[in-house]
Amino acid sequence: MDLSQPKLTPKILWLMAISSGLVVANNYYNQPLLGLMAKDFNVSESKISGITMFTQIGYACGLFFLIPLGDMFRRKKIILIDFIFIIGSLLAMAVSPSIELLFPISFIIGFTSVIPQLFIPMAATLAAPEDKPKAVGFVMSGLLIGILGSRVLSGYIGDILGWREMFYIAAILMGVVYLLIYFNLPEIYPNFKGNYKKLMLSLVELFKTDSSLRSAALRGGLSFASLSAFWTPLVFHLEENFHLSDGSASNIAGKFGLVGAFGALAAALMGKVISKFNKNTILVFTALLILLSWIIFYYGGYSYLGLTIGIILIDIGVQSTQITNQSIIFSNHPEAGNRVNTIYMTSYFIGGSLGTFISAYAFEIYNWTGVISVGSFFAIIMLIFHLLSIKR
Template identity: 75%
Template structure:
């Protein structure tokens, strides 16, 4: 029996965009708070950086094993059930008595906070054909604002009240959001007729059969690895090299997220023009932008103006390459957008976790210069891979 899907209203679209931003923020609250956590539990920078790494690994696992289920089960029901685990994990983070428990809890936060990747294809499904791109772009904008705003908010809350209070606030926000979604979000019914085994095997087939998907996934993973290489040790850099207290460093690290608004603006602008230009050439420009940002971090990273300029450039480069990668994979598989997005975003966050792991140790051993070497090297490898494997 065919069940007609509900129409996408302005109110529902706003709910999806706001929800995407607030849920994805759960993954990024920890970054400006790492210094406070390290001080609270009396552990090293490299050890506490594992919180960010486990969150990113959890997100990658959630993307790969949970998001494909959106093609098999009712989306609203999935989202409401998942929210319960988000709420429990955030509350557990705030109440954790030891640093060892923070790592598995961070993994669960990442695993469950993948809901935006259900909202994006959901918006495309509910929108009329002539408004699909606009609807997806609107939800993506909410997600980007959530990423940027989360760092600002957590840095401020951490400085004023402490890092645990940030997670109590996040728990309350998720409870309110669950109620709104229960009352307002329409149901979207599945369109995949096979079982979970067939669904997962189709991911493998897509990955093996499409070189452009593999290259996009590789570029995406490397770009997010480079971005994570900056954000994870930033608070420690501000503490040690700018001689700030943990609270002030946390607050300031969060405020650097405001500079990343350039990336969100760029993403919104590029969404309508990237199809007019050669994507391979655009990708070279974006990767070079990331490389330049790391040169600035190395040369002027001990000044505020150098960090600000570098943040703007790296966010523009990463967000622009991200939008271009998604344009490539979606245009190649219009009937499998959920699954190719799962493959791409899983690689994206695995890359982020690896970038976090490497830069945590690099800062502890070699300081800020070690960080710039790791981040810059990742960007250069990304450029080399693109030049070798992209279609001429």
């Protein structure tokens, strides 16, 4: 570790974990609110689901074009500038007069809300070698709690106040986080020498030369595609098959996010114990766990108990896969943490947007059975690919 860099203190680690959770939440506020938005603009379920897809595509693009800059410029400066655009896009979402404007605004929200992916390699860089998995797991826990909490909060706010008010509240939260980072986050200096073109070309070289990075990227993308296939149509599933109103469905879909807290706990635990087990064995287990969740969704997806058990299993499976993948790629390339994370997370959110897109149309045509088919497909492909990669 570079001695000129600050040490990773508990205060800094907590700041990165909390900030990661609050920033990443911007990408997920829309999911429980889709029913309310569809009613407000009088559009179909598949069309309004495009908001979630554009947010995920924006996040993938932000990962690819912005995050590598963390190896080239001072990270705190990048983060503070980015916050200005986050706040502006959230306010634009709140006042948008038409559905057509919501799509590009959602893209910008996703594009700018990538700050947690600067914090994760930062934690790995500043931590002592033996503490890297633990530090990454801790920041990831904050990020995951933010994802889950965002669904709970937006479902509740949407039911009580309306969907626009949620984005006003999000903008205020981002203002508070900006001040916390401005006064407390230390500066992290870059280690890459060269221009932006050379920086981006190095991504290609890393991807071409590291088979473990390619494998991790594909596993991550397929696992998140499976998870997104569940969460995006959930509110419509509750409306149509549980006979709930728009507001009640949004509220309950949000509360299901609390159930997913088991995934955040799994991430923290995995960060502590991952070095004690074979990573290939862990990844076989997590893939089977994701597939098992879809079997439960098939047989129990029309009851609250079945949905609850399935959510617990799919979140534990996906988040444990995430921590294991990131432990592998950061260990192989400590000098290029932001760039390998860019490759991995870009694939991750491309997979998420694909899962969202296909699942939305599958639900419209085949209802819940279509969603089960899509989610199971991604889980099976992930398991087969990983078993073949082990054999190779």
